[in-house]
Amino acid sequence: MRIRRILPAVVAAAALAGLGLTGVASATAQGVPTSVTPSECKQAGGMPDLADNLCKGGMHNGEAVD
Numbered sequence: 001m002r003i004r005r006i007l008p009a010v011v012a013a014a015a016l017a018g019l020g021l022t023g024v025a026s027a028t029a030q031g032v033p034t035s036v037t038p039s040e041c042k043q044a045g046g047m048p049d050l051a052d053n054l055c056k057g058g059m060h061n062g063e064a065v066d
Contacts, residue, residue, distance in 0.1 A: 035064040
């Protein structure tokens with residue numbers, strides 16, 4: 001009998017915790033401009049173009065180089 005009362009509370013708490021985590025993840029991933037160092041650009045397979053201040057190619061393609 002006690003389990004029947006506790007189980008819905010546990011499920012509700014887990015659901016709220018899950019919604020909170022996904023909300024934080026989506027909020028941090030939206031529209032955050034990033035910049036990389038020239039060495040980070042090279043390590044990711046790109047080539048830093050210091051004339052345009054962009055990383056060209058690789059994982060950081062199109063990101064600003066600082």
